[in-house]
Amino acid sequence: MFNPNLKPGxxxxxxxxxxxxxxxxxxxMRRSKRTNSLVIVSDHTKAIYEDRWVxxxxxxxxxxxxxxxxxxxxxxxTVKESTxxxxxxxxxxxxxxxxxxxxxxxxxxxxxxxxxQPDIKGNNRDxxxxxxxxxxxxxxxxxxxxxxxxxxxxxxxxxxxxxxDELYNKILSVPRKSGVRKTITTQYERSQYIVEYVKRRAKGxxxxxxxxxxxxxxxxxxxxxxxxxxxxxxxxxxxxxxxxALCPNCHRKMHILDLEPDKKxxxxxxxx
Numbered sequence: 001m002f003n004p005n006l007k008p009g010x011x012x013x014x015x016x017x018x019x020x021x022x023x024x025x026x027x028x029m030r031r032s033k034r035t036n037s038l039v040i041v042s043d044h045t046k047a048i049y050e051d052r053w054v055x056x057x058x059x060x061x062x063x064x065x066x067x068x069x070x071x072x073x074x075x076x077x078t079v080k081e082s083t084x085x086x087x088x089x090x091x092x093x094x095x096x097x098x099x100x101x102x103x104x105x106x107x108x109x110x111x112x113x114x115x116x117q118p119d120i121k122g123n124n125r126d127x128x129x130x131x132x133x134x135x136x137x138x139x140x141x142x143x144x145x146x147x148x149x150x151x152x153x154x155x156x157x158x159x160x161x162x163x164x165d166e167l168y169n170k171i172l173s174v175p176r177k178s179g180v181r182k183t184i185t186t187q188y189e190r191s192q193y194i195v196e197y198v199k200r201r202a203k204g205x206x207x208x209x210x211x212x213x214x215x216x217x218x219x220x221x222x223x224x225x226x227x228x229x230x231x232x233x234x235x236x237x238x239x240x241x242x243x244x245a246l247c248p249n250c251h252r253k254m255h256i257l258d259l260e261p262d263k264k265x266x267x268x269x270x271x272x
Contacts, residue, residue, distance in 0.1 A: 002035045002088055006102040009141045013098055021090070029063050029075035031087075038078055038087050040106075040132075043094040044151050050117055052179030056139050057109050058091070062128040065120040069127045071112060079130050080112055091132070093140075095147045103140055109133040122166050142182040188232040194243055195226050202245035207269050208262060209250050225251040229266050231258075241270055 004020050006012070018025045021039050023032035028049070030039040042051040042060060049061040062069050062076040071080055078087055089107065092100040110131040117127045134140065162170065204213050204222035213222030224245040230236030244266050246254065254262060 002037050004037075004090060004102075008102060008104045008137060010102045012092075012100050012102065014100065017092065017100060027063075029079075031075055031078060036087055038075060038082070038089045039092065040079075040089060041092045041094060041100065045094055045097060045154055050174075053140055053181055054179060056133060058106065058132045058140070060130045060132050061115075061117065062112070062130060064127070066123075066125075067119060068125050071128050076112075076128055079108070083108055089132070091134075093143075095143060095151050101141070101143070103134060104137055105135040106132040107135050116172070118166075118169055122162075122169065124169055124172065139182065142184045145183040145185045148181065148183045186233070190226070190228075190232075190238050190243075194238060194240060197240065198226060198243045198245050199224060206247035206250050207244040207266060208246055208254070211247060214247055223248075227251050227254055229263050229270075241267075244270060 006020070012020075014025055017023065017030075017039060021030070021032050021037055022034040023030040023037070023039050028041045028043060030041075031037075032039070040060060042058065043049075044051070051058065051060050053059075062071075062079070063074055064070070064076070069076065071077065078085065079089065081087075082089055088105055091103040091106045093103055094100055108130065112128050112130050114126050115129045116124050119125045159167070159170075199221075202224055204224070205211065206213070206224065213224050215223050217223060225248060227244050227246045228236045228238070229242050229244060232238070236242050253259075
């Protein structure tokens with residue numbers, strides 16, 4: 001039994017994978033006869049495959065970039081016969097370039113099945129999908145929320161480059177069951193004294209757009225959200241000078257765009 005001495009959630013680079021498993025540096029399915037193992041990489045930064053977790057099962061698309069895939073071809077066959085051939089399969093996921101997250105050893109959770117997916121040229125074809133589950137852990141390790149959102153934004157950019165016909169062909173191959181992934185959200189504790197003072201200072205109006213709060217709580221308090229001009233995640237401080245009250249639209253805008261002119265305006269309003 002091969003032991004890579006990696007812990008689930010540990011992040012390594014491509015060179016580490018090659019050194020540990022003594023396998024090829026390329027491809028999503030890397031067979032190593034030296035360690036009698038197969039490394040599979042689910043790379044979520046690439047649009048070609050539609051790997052997804054459903055009920056703690058990874059539905060992993062097999063090998064082959066163009067045309068119909070074959071179950072007897074190369075590492076597709078290795079995975080298909082893995083319950084008998086003694087090859088151990090290890091899973092890595094990629095959400096950011098050059099960062100490989102080790103998930104652990106996986107085993108077949110059912111029979112491979114066919115699915116329609118576009119190939120690298122955008123043409124629909126038959127692919128083989130392997131249902132895989134973690135051997136030791138029941139669920140895949142959670143990923144940071146910001147990493148998941150980067151994946152979403154990357155996929156959004158990729159989708160915008162498609163023509164109408166290409167987009168429609170993609171829709172035809174979308175699985176009916178959506179993938180599910182647990183994420184980790186970092187929560188920062190902030191002073192409730194500052195929160196209350198900032199809301200009173202705002203007097204029911206957004207400190208960015210100047211419009212009244214969009215609605216009121218049942219007790220009559222205007223609904224405004226607390227925002228830190230310099231984010232906690234970027235070493236911002238929990239102070240009156242760094243804290244403002246915003247309407248939901250402006251709050252969302254600041255977290256998506258974080259424009260310097262808006263930050264400058266908020267700092268001036270707080271100072272005055």
